[in-house]
Amino acid sequence: MGKKSKRAEKLNLPLAIETNEVSERLEVRRTAKLYIGGAFPRSESGRSREVKLAKGGVANIAGGSRKDLREAVRVARIAAEPWAARTAMVRGQILYRVAELMEGRAAQFRDDLINHGASKSDAAAEVAAAIDRMVWYAGWPDKLSAVLGGTNPVASSHFVFTLPEPTGVIACIAPESSPLLGLVSRLGGILAGGNVAIVLASESAPLPAVTLAETLAVSDVPAGVVNIITARRTELLPHLVRHADIDGYDLWGCPDELLTEAEQGAAEHVARVARRPHGVKDRADAFDGERGERIDGITAFLEMKTVWHPIGS
Amino acid sequence: MPSDPSPKSAAPRRSPARAASGATPASSATVAPASSGLAGTSPWTYAPAPESREIVTIRQRYGLFIDGKERAPSGGEVTITYNPATEEPLAEVAKGTPADADRAIEAADRAYRKVWSKLHPRERAKYLYRISRILQERSREFAVTETMDSGKPIRESRDVDVPLAAAHFWYYAGWADKLEYAVPGRRPEAHGVVGQVIPWNFPLLMLAWKIAPALAAGNTVVLKPASTTPLTALLFADVCRQAELPDGVVNIVTGPGSTGMSIVTDPRVAKVAFTGSTSVGVTIAKGIAGHGKGLTLELGGKAANIVFEDAALDQAVEGVVNGIFFNQGEVCCAGSRLLVQESVADEFLARLRDRMSMLRIGDPMDKNTDIGAINSKAQMETIGELVASGVAEGAQIWQPACDLPTRGWFFRPTLFTNVAQSHRIAREEIFGPVLATITFRTVAEAIEKANNTAYGLSAGIWTEKGSRILQVASALKAGVVWANTFNRFDPTAPFGGYKESGYGREGGMQGLHAYLRSS
Numbered sequence: 001m002g003k004k005s006k007r008a009e010k011l012n013l014p015l016a017i018e019t020n021e022v023s024e025r026l027e028v029r030r031t032a033k034l035y036i037g038g039a040f041p042r043s044e045s046g047r048s049r050e051v052k053l054a055k056g057g058v059a060n061i062a063g064g065s066r067k068d069l070r071e072a073v074r075v076a077r078i079a080a081e082p083w084a085a086r087t088a089m090v091r092g093q094i095l096y097r098v099a100e101l102m103e104g105r106a107a108q109f110r111d112d113l114i115n116h117g118a119s120k121s122d123a124a125a126e127v128a129a130a131i132d133r134m135v136w137y138a139g140w141p142d143k144l145s146a147v148l149g150g151t152n153p154v155a156s157s158h159f160v161f162t163l164p165e166p167t168g169v170i171a172c173i174a175p176e177s178s179p180l181l182g183l184v185s186r187l188g189g190i191l192a193g194g195n196v197a198i199v200l201a202s203e204s205a206p207l208p209a210v211t212l213a214e215t216l217a218v219s220d221v222p223a224g225v226v227n228i229i230t231a232r233r234t235e236l237l238p239h240l241v242r243h244a245d246i247d248g249y250d251l252w253g254c255p256d257e258l259l260t261e262a263e264q265g266a267a268e269h270v271a272r273v274a275r276r277p278h279g280v281k282d283r284a285d286a287f288d289g290e291r292g293e294r295i296d297g298i299t300a301f302l303e304m305k306t307v308w309h310p311i312g313s
Numbered sequence: 314m315p316s317d318p319s320p321k322s323a324a325p326r327r328s329p330a331r332a333a334s335g336a337t338p339a340s341s342a343t344v345a346p347a348s349s350g351l352a353g354t355s356p357w358t359y360a361p362a363p364e365s366r367e368i369v370t371i372r373q374r375y376g377l378f379i380d381g382k383e384r385a386p387s388g389g390e391v392t393i394t395y396n397p398a399t400e401e402p403l404a405e406v407a408k409g410t411p412a413d414a415d416r417a418i419e420a421a422d423r424a425y426r427k428v429w430s431k432l433h434p435r436e437r438a439k440y441l442y443r444i445s446r447i448l449q450e451r452s453r454e455f456a457v458t459e460t461m462d463s464g465k466p467i468r469e470s471r472d473v474d475v476p477l478a479a480a481h482f483w484y485y486a487g488w489a490d491k492l493e494y495a496v497p498g499r500r501p502e503a504h505g506v507v508g509q510v511i512p513w514n515f516p517l518l519m520l521a522w523k524i525a526p527a528l529a530a531g532n533t534v535v536l537k538p539a540s541t542t543p544l545t546a547l548l549f550a551d552v553c554r555q556a557e558l559p560d561g562v563v564n565i566v567t568g569p570g571s572t573g574m575s576i577v578t579d580p581r582v583a584k585v586a587f588t589g590s591t592s593v594g595v596t597i598a599k600g601i602a603g604h605g606k607g608l609t610l611e612l613g614g615k616a617a618n619i620v621f622e623d624a625a626l627d628q629a630v631e632g633v634v635n636g637i638f639f640n641q642g643e644v645c646c647a648g649s650r651l652l653v654q655e656s657v658a659d660e661f662l663a664r665l666r667d668r669m670s671m672l673r674i675g676d677p678m679d680k681n682t683d684i685g686a687i688n689s690k691a692q693m694e695t696i697g698e699l700v701a702s703g704v705a706e707g708a709q710i711w712q713p714a715c716d717l718p719t720r721g722w723f724f725r726p727t728l729f730t731n732v733a734q735s736h737r738i739a740r741e742e743i744f745g746p747v748l749a750t751i752t753f754r755t756v757a758e759a760i761e762k763a764n765n766t767a768y769g770l771s772a773g774i775w776t777e778k779g780s781r782i783l784q785v786a787s788a789l790k791a792g793v794v795w796a797n798t799f800n801r802f803d804p805t806a807p808f809g810g811y812k813e814s815g816y817g818r819e820g821g822m823q824g825l826h827a828y829l830r831s832s
Binding site: 272304 | 602603612787792793794811815816818831
């Protein structure tokens with residue numbers, strides 16, 4: 001047993017803090033909850049699921065239900081219009097702010113990944129890439145109309161322009177592997193386009209999504225713009241894809257065996273769908289480097305609006 | 314050969330009708346009675362001005378266009394396509410089967426792998442320029458054929474459908490060797506074989522909207538025209554022959570919807586494009602779910618044409634009339650809901666009734682005709698059923714008094730007032746010359762009501778205030794917003810819907826994207 005320092009004595013801290021002997025202090029665990037409308041409710045179903053952590057101990061992950069999902073869609077719909085109405089510059093700044101806050105929580109993100117079985121170096125690389133990916137997206141909102149839209153030189157006396165607008169409420173089935181980088185890579189595109197999101201987090205590795213929710217809650221992303229639900233995907237997906245107030249689905253993380261059902265559900269209300277291109281697998285390196293910088297992550301949920309006006313008196 | 318419907322026998326005996334209050338149209342601010350009767354003969358009488366059909370030779374029977382050759386359908390069956398203005402048969406057309414679809418896809422697949430994908434993009438461009446030129450050269454022939462097969466006025470097929478179709482090929486021809494500029498930062502690649510199903514309201518124009526960008530992007534095509542309007546697509550096959558387009562690059566398979574389904578669900582078809590009703594679009598999307606195919610849908614609409622109190626009313630009347638009566642209202646982007654500000658509603662409706670009374674309905678081949686024939690008997694029944702529902706649900710109906718031809722499928726232009734947003738005529742796509750009027754008081758109410766629909770294809774705004782145009786245009790959930798104009802189309806301007814009007818765009822650089830995949 002070491003001797004307590006003067007400072008420790010003054011603060012009456014337990015010895016463990018000074019000596020890194022964890023055993024003397026009981027860790028305060030985090031309750032991993034849902035993130036809906038800017039708040040952190042437990043599932044209304046009262047369910048949770050035990051996940052064993054690689055560093056030892058367990059985490060209880062909230063088991064989101066169909067009703068939680070409906071609530072998330074309700075608050076997302078309310079958040080959609082004000083978020084789309086923010087200027088492109090402000091949306092970009094808010095996404096950059098998310099990156100700033102993620103940087104501050106890098107250690108926790110790394111721990112989450114390690115707890116789900118990643119090696120130290122893989123975890124560090126994924127966290128760094130995820131933060132950089134958010135910065136990449138932060139630069140997009142005020143450039144989309146220049147890159148994707150424009151004025152159209154029609155063969156009549158009209159001034160005609162085409163601009164991208166957000167689709168609305170998008171459900172994102174987050175990639176199962178690459179639980180942080182994959183999530184940020186898809187969610188960033190949805191947000192950069194001015195949409196709001198309901199995220200079904202990675203089922204096997206949900207902790208990074210929980211930490212991201214806690215990061216978003218203290219960022220400037222308005223409540224309801226991102227809603228994150230941890231749940232069993234096979235249970236929620238059939239309801240998610242048939243919810244008529246969801247305008248689009250990012251199915252990059254949809255398990256192959258559920259893809260047909262998911263697309264059929266989306267088709268019933270003419271919802272937009274983004275899915276992995278043929279040959280791209282949901283695996284840990286799917287979003288590494290420039291492969292993950294995909295503008296189609298944004299364009300999948302944009303609507304092009306063309307406006308005509310006559311020229312003349 | 315089916316009997317030759319001469320313009321004389323087809324010409325309905327028109328007596329253009331005028332409402333009594335329309336003697337000084339648009340100059341009077343007086344309110345016309347809700348349903349003004351006829352007041353004798355109009356001073357505006359027009360002598361018949363029929364377009365000659367000499368230029369067109371419609372054959373007795375048409376086969377399928379597969380691998381550069383005309384082929385008989387494998388089942389040996391044919392369907393008859395009729396002239397909607399006379400109800401006379403025009404030709405027998407092959408009833409393509411799933412086996413024919415298979416053969417066409419095989420030809421398209423082979424043409425893609427062996428020829429089209431190996432061609433220098435510049436050469437692809439030159440084929441498309443050739444097609445555009447031939448369409449221009451044969452424009453009269455196409456316009457007359459289109460009008461005979463679809464019932465649309467010759468004025469429209471001649472001035473809109475055919476020139477725009479040629480312009481689309483011209484526009485996309487130039488893209489063929491510039492694709493990397495359309496997808497900056499990515500490497501553009503063709504899908505391979507594209508399956509396309511098009512509707513009967515703009516048969517040649519929809520073909521051009523589909524085929525031009527598909528070929529420019531480097532794909533090959535299997536296209537199914539609508540079963541009631543196959544003739545211009547089959548005439549287009551002859552354009553492909555004249556252009557010496559390599560065999561199998563364009564294949565045209567006529568037939569019923571089930572044949573279309575077997576085209577789009579075939580695993581060799583990598584990308585599907587459909588224009589038509591929302592219900593069929595949903596069936597297609599569900600049918601190919603999980604197949605990994607690209608899909609674009611251009612579906613129904615229920616556009617609001619919003620007239621604010623400070624609008625130039627006469628121009629707005631013209632725009633509203635053009636918005637709903639262009640092509641008999643058989644237009645997915647038709648301005649079928651009139652939203653008029655309460656303060657000017659009476660005056661506007663009076664002028665609108667005056668203008669509607671001057672519309673000339675009748676022989677589509679007559680160059681003076683404003684409203685031609687409804688495309689099919691089935692569509693006549695659909696329109697009739699919805700109009701009856703409007704009356705039954707309590708809306709007030711008004712139709713100008715005018716003679717309709719005794720033969721052919723003609724529907725009187727129809728104006729409904731006192732329409733509630735819950736009425737079927739305010740919610741469902743009618744696809745006919747039927748306008749439902751709803752009033753509003755404030756800008757916010759106009760936006761709310763305009764967006765109160767499952768559709769989101771187009772909208773119109775009539776006001777002299779620029780800032781209001783931009784405010785309303787950005788608040789409307791519609792893919793095309795026409796301000797102080799309506800029903801304008803151009804190959805450089807993207808067209809397509811929000812919400813249940815579908816997804817993907819046709820026209821412009823954006824129209825190329827669906828036909829390219831970027832790795």
